[in-house]
Amino acid sequence: MNVNGRHYRTIWLNDNGWAVDIIDQTKFPHVFETVTLRSTDDAAVAIRDMLVRGAPLIGVTAAYGMALAMRTDASDAALARAYDQLVKTRPTAINLKWALDEMMKSLSPLPQSDRLWAAYARAAEIADEDVAINQSIGRNGFDIIKSIAAKKKPGETINILTHCNAGWLATVDWGTATAPIYTAHDAGLPIHVWVDETRPRNQGASLTAWELLHHGVPHTVIPDNTGGHLMQHGQVDMAIVGTDRTTAQGDVCNKIGTYLKALAAHDNGVPFYVALPSPTIDFNVVDGVKEIPIEQRSGIEVSHMSGLTRDGRIETVEIVPRGSRVANYAFDVTPAKYVTGLITERGVIAANRVAIAKAFPERAV
């Protein structure tokens, strides 16, 4: 994506050739700042504290975290240590484990002397694969948007609702849910995006809105509770969301609040699509509601909010009475029956066991 005329990915090798640069997403939307990761500890902190977030980007950062570990010690013990440290940083997005398993598969058969270069090469490959996957999701999702546009009057706006940030910032480039949006917008279709603010961390308001603004895509930020009302009044043509883990039977785990949007979409006959890169499929899990571990984060994210003051400072304020308990479930699961289709890099498929296994037979267990 272009930021102030310069093309950025969200993660790249530092000019020194070994450290890893990222964009600190905790500072958005008011500050664009990069941070350099120099060790596995740095990578683990960046994932845990959400300087990087979004399932695919978490995976790529973890892969580079393994590469950084190989700089000081390429033994089997060091590999296992780095894997264990990184895999525990966030529990829900399966891309983290997927990327670490890929690194292990590539590195453990090699002699120690070959592991350092191989680790950087595989991490770079995983990053490039993410970009290619998202571009394909963009093309496949674009076909759906075109078919919706074909049913409207020429030039009529296509309204798409999205939740959280499954955008450029959640991936290496393009995004998953945003890839079809960017592709359609770039092709000249009149797209407008309803952006759920996505409390408590406001990834919609601070990240998705920022991206769409920079790319010139018309959009409106709405409080999380607004989508149902808009759907009842015919103001949403389709929803596209991302996913942190999709089960073998097509249940979709994504940012808290996704499930409510899927219910509202179902009640109003609004197509509800999930952009699904294949590393996000967990073939070991079937029933998402029962089996996917849901991250619970600090209550501070609920009881406090940060923003820009009139004199340009970032300030955090308390919005809940002291003494009230708060709960902060970061994700929920949308059962497959509410998903109109999964937009994957291999085409748009049904959210069920047969279709998913048929599309990705090499991964199915």
Ligand code: MRU
């Ligand atoms: O807690 P986050 O910000 O990491 O959650 C991100 C999401 O829920 C995204 O929708 C998901 O990771 C898909 S990103 C392509």
